[in-house]
Amino acid sequence: MGRETAYEPLDSVWEGTDAALLELMIPFYSRVEHPRILDATANRGRLWAGSSRAVVGLDIDPGVEPDVVGDNRAMPFGDAEFDVVVYDPPHIANHGGERSVKDLTERFGTREVGAAEGYCLSHLYAPFFREAYRVLVPEGIVLAKITDVVHNHRYRWAHIRAVAAGEEAGFTPCDLVVKVRKGPMTSSRWRRAHHARKRHSFWLVFRRSGRCE
Numbered sequence: 001m002g003r004e005t006a007y008e009p010l011d012s013v014w015e016g017t018d019a020a021l022l023e024l025m026i027p028f029y030s031r032v033e034h035p036r037i038l039d040a041t042a043n044r045g046r047l048w049a050g051s052s053r054a055v056v057g058l059d060i061d062p063g064v065e066p067d068v069v070g071d072n073r074a075m076p077f078g079d080a081e082f083d084v085v086v087y088d089p090p091h092i093a094n095h096g097g098e099r100s101v102k103d104l105t106e107r108f109g110t111r112e113v114g115a116a117e118g119y120c121l122s123h124l125y126a127p128f129f130r131e132a133y134r135v136l137v138p139e140g141i142v143l144a145k146i147t148d149v150v151h152n153h154r155y156r157w158a159h160i161r162a163v164a165a166g167e168e169a170g171f172t173p174c175d176l177v178v179k180v181r182k183g184p185m186t187s188s189r190w191r192r193a194h195h196a197r198k199r200h201s202f203w204l205v206f207r208r209s210g211r212c213e
Helices: 018-029 098-108 121-135 158-169
Strands: 037-039 055-059 082-087 136-146 149-151 154-156 172-180 200-207
Touching: 018 136, 018 172, 018 200, 082 121, 121 136, 121 158, 136 158, 158 172, 158 200
Parallel strands: 037 055, 037 082, 082 136
Antiparallel strands: 136 200, 149 154, 172 200
């Protein structure tokens, strides 16, 4: 009879770095010992600080020198090339001013959005999840970092929209880890609070399967 390995639990609330959390999440959820990993929003590779994993970094901004320059809504990869796709999209849709529009256009390949989109960048989710489904192998996983925001005194439920987009693409939403930052986002221009200050993001786990286990 083979010896059973010890179960190593993963806490649902994380107060460390994203890089350290990914090092725990990938072996916890992936069914492959040495998974082929795509970072679909690579930027300068901040999520992989200190990691020795082989990761293909995709980014729309050539200025950050990713492995592959491309849009994660139309990925330049073949079908079923990866076991894990990591996704950390922008979450602030409207800072106001020319710099905000420039950043959103050049760095993220989107645009400043307004009332028609509910001041939320969730319109990016559906095309991403369709492409992620295509480039993942069966049973492959998406690890998506999603941050809810408040705009104009109204909560924008980005993580709920991400779950809906993932399901529509064919994924099964399987888990959620709350990632806590050191302090909430604040501004000297905010004179009165109507919502609790955001001190967390969600890492959502999706599997390209009809079940999670």
